[in-house]
Amino acid sequence: MTESNPSPHRSAPVDHSATIKASLKRRYRAERRFRWYGRAAIAFGLAAVLVLFVDIISKGHGAFKTTHIAVPIHYDLDSLGIDSINDNQQLALANWDALFKSGMRQLLPEASGRSQRRELYRLISNGAGYDLKDRLQANPQLVGQRERIWLLADDDIDTYFKSLRDGEPYTARVSDQQIAWIDQLYASGDIATRWNRNFFTRGDSREPEQAGIWGAVMGSLFTLVITFALSFPIGVAAAIYLEEFAPRNRFTDFIEININNLAAVPSIIFGLLGLAIFINFFQVPRSIPLLGGLVLTLMTLPTIIITSRAAIKAVPPSIREAALGMGASKHQMVLHHVLPLAMPGMLTGAIIGMAQALGETAPLLMIGMVAFIVDIPGGFSDPATVLPVQIFLWADSPERAFVEKTSAAIMVLLAFLIAMNTTAVWIRKRLERRW
Amino acid sequence: MDKLKFENHIASVFDEELEEIRNDLMAMGGQVEQQLTDAVQAICEADSQLAEQVIQRDHRVDEMELEIDEACVLVIARRQPAASDLRLVVAVTRAVADLERIGDEAKKIAKHALELTESGPSPMGYSEVRHLAQSVSQILRNALDSFARFDADTALATMQEDKKIDMEYKTALRELVTYMMEDPRSISRVINILWVVRSLERIGDHAKNLCEQVVFVVKGKDIRHRNGQ
Amino acid sequence: MANDNERPIPGASVGEQFQDNARMSMRNVNIFYGEKQAIFDVSLDIGQNQVMAMIGPSGCGKSTFLRSLNRMNDTIEGCRVEGQIAMDGQNLYDEKLDVVELRARVGMVFQKPNPFPKSIYDNVAYGPKIHGLAESRVDLDEMVESSLRKASLWNEVKDRLHQPGTGLSGGQQQRLCIARAIAVNPEVILMDEPCSALDPIATAKIEELIEELSENFTIAIVTHSMQQAARVSHRTAYFHLGRLIEVNPTEQVFTMPEHELTEGYITGRFG
Numbered sequence: 001m002t003e004s005n006p007s008p009h010r011s012a013p014v015d016h017s018a019t020i021k022a023s024l025k026r027r028y029r030a031e032r033r034f035r036w037y038g039r040a041a042i043a044f045g046l047a048a049v050l051v052l053f054v055d056i057i058s059k060g061h062g063a064f065k066t067t068h069i070a071v072p073i074h075y076d077l078d079s080l081g082i083d084s085i086n087d088n089q090q091l092a093l094a095n096w097d098a099l100f101k102s103g104m105r106q107l108l109p110e111a112s113g114r115s116q117r118r119e120l121y122r123l124i125s126n127g128a129g130y131d132l133k134d135r136l137q138a139n140p141q142l143v144g145q146r147e148r149i150w151l152l153a154d155d156d157i158d159t160y161f162k163s164l165r166d167g168e169p170y171t172a173r174v175s176d177q178q179i180a181w182i183d184q185l186y187a188s189g190d191i192a193t194r195w196n197r198n199f200f201t202r203g204d205s206r207e208p209e210q211a212g213i214w215g216a217v218m219g220s221l222f223t224l225v226i227t228f229a230l231s232f233p234i235g236v237a238a239a240i241y242l243e244e245f246a247p248r249n250r251f252t253d254f255i256e257i258n259i260n261n262l263a264a265v266p267s268i269i270f271g272l273l274g275l276a277i278f279i280n281f282f283q284v285p286r287s288i289p290l291l292g293g294l295v296l297t298l299m300t301l302p303t304i305i306i307t308s309r310a311a312i313k314a315v316p317p318s319i320r321e322a323a324l325g326m327g328a329s330k331h332q333m334v335l336h337h338v339l340p341l342a343m344p345g346m347l348t349g350a351i352i353g354m355a356q357a358l359g360e361t362a363p364l365l366m367i368g369m370v371a372f373i374v375d376i377p378g379g380f381s382d383p384a385t386v387l388p389v390q391i392f393l394w395a396d397s398p399e400r401a402f403v404e405k406t407s408a409a410i411m412v413l414l415a416f417l418i419a420m421n422t423t424a425v426w427i428r429k430r431l432e433r434r435w
Numbered sequence: 436m437d438k439l440k441f442e443n444h445i446a447s448v449f450d451e452e453l454e455e456i457r458n459d460l461m462a463m464g465g466q467v468e469q470q471l472t473d474a475v476q477a478i479c480e481a482d483s484q485l486a487e488q489v490i491q492r493d494h495r496v497d498e499m500e501l502e503i504d505e506a507c508v509l510v511i512a513r514r515q516p517a518a519s520d521l522r523l524v525v526a527v528t529r530a531v532a533d534l535e536r537i538g539d540e541a542k543k544i545a546k547h548a549l550e551l552t553e554s555g556p557s558p559m560g561y562s563e564v565r566h567l568a569q570s571v572s573q574i575l576r577n578a579l580d581s582f583a584r585f586d587a588d589t590a591l592a593t594m595q596e597d598k599k600i601d602m603e604y605k606t607a608l609r610e611l612v613t614y615m616m617e618d619p620r621s622i623s624r625v626i627n628i629l630w631v632v633r634s635l636e637r638i639g640d641h642a643k644n645l646c647e648q649v650v651f652v653v654k655g656k657d658i659r660h661r662n663g664q
Numbered sequence: 665m666a667n668d669n670e671r672p673i674p675g676a677s678v679g680e681q682f683q684d685n686a687r688m689s690m691r692n693v694n695i696f697y698g699e700k701q702a703i704f705d706v707s708l709d710i711g712q713n714q715v716m717a718m719i720g721p722s723g724c725g726k727s728t729f730l731r732s733l734n735r736m737n738d739t740i741e742g743c744r745v746e747g748q749i750a751m752d753g754q755n756l757y758d759e760k761l762d763v764v765e766l767r768a769r770v771g772m773v774f775q776k777p778n779p780f781p782k783s784i785y786d787n788v789a790y791g792p793k794i795h796g797l798a799e800s801r802v803d804l805d806e807m808v809e810s811s812l813r814k815a816s817l818w819n820e821v822k823d824r825l826h827q828p829g830t831g832l833s834g835g836q837q838q839r840l841c842i843a844r845a846i847a848v849n850p851e852v853i854l855m856d857e858p859c860s861a862l863d864p865i866a867t868a869k870i871e872e873l874i875e876e877l878s879e880n881f882t883i884a885i886v887t888h889s890m891q892q893a894a895r896v897s898h899r900t901a902y903f904h905l906g907r908l909i910e911v912n913p914t915e916q917v918f919t920m921p922e923h924e925l926t927e928g929y930i931t932g933r934f935g
Contacts, residue, residue: 048859318776318778319778319780319781321736321739321778322774322841324736324767325734325767325771325772326771326794326848327764327765327766327768328764329765332794341781
């Protein structure tokens with residue numbers, strides 16, 4: 001027998017504890033510093049969000065209330081210049097403004113002369129006549145009756161009246177006479193800010209006090225429904241094919257690179273694409289949610305495909321092996337096991353994609369969804385605009401009253417986004433299974 | 436497999452443990468060999484002091500048996516030896532039992548030596564004892580050697596030697612019977628010698644068992660209770 | 665004394681490669697991953713109701729070989745199998761043989777317990793369901809129960825059949841996987857290091873189970889634990905660098921291996 005292996009090198013233990021102790025302080029300090037960097041980053045982020053919210057809310061909260069003036073109205077067919085309220089033709093031609101004009105004269109009788117009277121009438125929104133028409137049509141029994149009704153004030157009056165509280169009244173667009181009248185009305189309690197129902201129920205308008213967000217909300221909703229209905233199934237199917245079935249070769253590599261590149265393409269390019277293909281070639285009418293949905297689908301697809309592939313990849317191979325080992329065919333494996341496990345991740349991708357689509361403006365500008373549309377869209381093929389475009393339009397408008405509307409619209413957009421994400425997170429929580 | 440190796444384990448401590456077991460076994464073998472030589476010398480030279488020493492030293496052999504056995508049990512428990520390692524450990528536990536029995540026989544011889552010295556000096560039967568003891572010592576030395584070197588050929592040859600011992604034993608018996616017939620007064624004395632001769636023969640058998648264990652370690656074949664081959 | 669590494673590895677395996685009652689027989693099997701050859705010329709029989717253990721150092725190809733027995737290697741791109749692997753005389757790599765059918769006949773249990781994230785019941789019922797083995801709900805219930813009983817799991821889970829299988833302990837999960845595999849009543853069960861993720865008690869239970877299963881099934885098991893191979897198997901095959909070095913009855917391999925590489929591996933002086 002030869003002698004056994006030389007025993008492993010065992011040097012005498014050296015006492016390192018002093019060295020280690022000395023370095024400990026430094027290491028802990030580095031760790032603390034690092035932690036503070038992180039906290040600072042988060043604090044910065046939170047501060048930014050806070051500033052954004054405070055700014056938007058402080059600017060926009062006013063839009064939820066708007067100035068109204070209480071006007072005594074006499075529903076008198078004579079002053080309307082008609083003899084029946086059942087004749088639609090007569091109703092359309094009736095002088096509805098006369099109703100509130102006489103009411104205003106009654107309210108502030110000291111106004112005399114044509115110019116004074118015109119200023120007096122300008123206190124009230126020029127849409128007030130239509131409101132009265134709607135009211136009378138809905139309640140025909142009011143004919144010949146009198147009532148005191150809160151009518152919408154004009155946007156300049158609204159801006160001035162709201163600015164009174166700030167101590168720096170914005171008087172640029174009101175006359176001294178009007179200011180005097182407003183003071184008088186305020187003293188008698190006939191002018192007040194009331195809940196702005198119009199904002200949530202109406203479409204866009206040139207008159208700020210009559211403009212509402214609902215048209216844009218519905219436009220966004222229809223557009224997103226189309227986007228989701230197209231991009232999610234297509235994206236998931238593409239992801240599954242690429243991840244599970246496609247052979248690995250140059251062609252699929254090429255496709256993969258292209259999908260990744262598409263995700264980075266500026267969104268306005270998709271708008272141009274939509275313009276060229278859908279409008280010019282397929283003759284899809286412009287400005288409709290269907291078209292918007294198609295264009296946003298193009299834009300969202302890469303995001304959904306990439307995240308879905310990542311979700312599919314994250315399904316543990318052991319589950320696939322188990323299924324294959326049991327004799328499941330490939331499509332059974334995918335359908336029974338991979339897809340259910342990847343679904344939460346795919347939904348996350350879809351949420352991100354939808355959130356992007358919801359906030360997207362540029363491509364929609366290219367396909368005519370920037371049009372001024374007063375009617376609330378009732379379907380996928382009605383001309384519509386969407387929330388971010390509405391915000392863009394309002395931000396662009398010269399009337400001062402649109403400033404708070406813009407902020408309010410941003411709040412609505414954020415609320416929409418939060419609601420959407422909450423729903424998605426809730427669905428994902430329900431689907432999520434551990435393995 | 437021509438050469439057995441008990442080193443180069445990934446766990447070097449295992450190497451050391453096996454090495455220690457083997458060294459201890461060899462030490463015990465040496466101790467037992469010494470006991471046998473001393474016991475026989477005590478008879479031949481009527482040295483009662485030496486005989487006493489042999490009797491006293493026997494407990495040392497017993498201790499060694501316990502120590503080695505325990506080491507083997509520990510190796511089995513800790514290392515789960517397999518194949519050649521397993522065979523080595525098993526063979527060692529069996530071998531220490533044989534060595535301990537050889538030690539016991541040496542102690543018996545020493546006891547008879549004491550009785551013989553008490554009954555006065557007489558050369559009768561000593562030549563047979565000396566002769567047989569020489570052969571037995573040789574065979575024991577060969578057995579231990581083959582164990583140390585894991586040499587199955589020597590072991591097998593040594594086993595053949597044991598047959599020679601059996602022959603010598605029978606011859607010695609006949610001689611001793613003749614002494615008793617010639618001189619009935621010597622019967623009690625010769626019976627002591629007879630026991631000594633008998634012990635020597637048993638030692639030869641145990642040495643043969645050691646050789647069987649060597650074959651087991653090297654060839655993996657258990658040749659106990661098998662004649663021939 | 666020459667180092668083991670320097671000695672050439674012989675082309676031919678030693679030991680009793682062939683069996684009279686062979687259930688699966690492999691002849692001159694070569695397996696390639698692209699250009700790289702993982703298995704070299706392995707010929708081996710697995711006998712009826714036998715437990716065949718495959719041992720060897722990491723990367724010796726034993727898992728690759730095992731996975732070729734139910735064509736799980738098909739899922740790996742670039743993997744190519746040459747030679748003949750036959751079960752009951754039928755070549756598994758025959759073009760006409762359907763791999764789905766094959767996997768119903770040769771079940772597999774994996775290293776890491778991998779129950780589906782479904783209920784215990786659904787896990788076991790999955791195989792019978794996809795292969796259409798159960799004619800009615802009652803039928804299926806029976807299959808599930810008998811499989812769980814055979815896997816010695818019934819008593820532990822009968823009250824919570826509809827709770828998720830992933831909620832079980834590691835050992836129970838592995839037995840659930842075994843129950844799932846035997847639910848389709850395969851002829852051969854392949855086990856790829858089934859106990860490597862389990863504690864000793866769970867391991868003992870699986871080993872006990874393998875012993876019982878060998879009455880009805882033919883089992884091939886890859887294991888890193890030589891003691892486990894010694895405990896559960898009837899025959900042991902030792903793989904080294906993609907070659908089958910030795911295959912012999914287990915008791916012989918662990919007391920008196922024929923080949924010195926086997927000896928070196930099982931005595932822990934592999935080098």
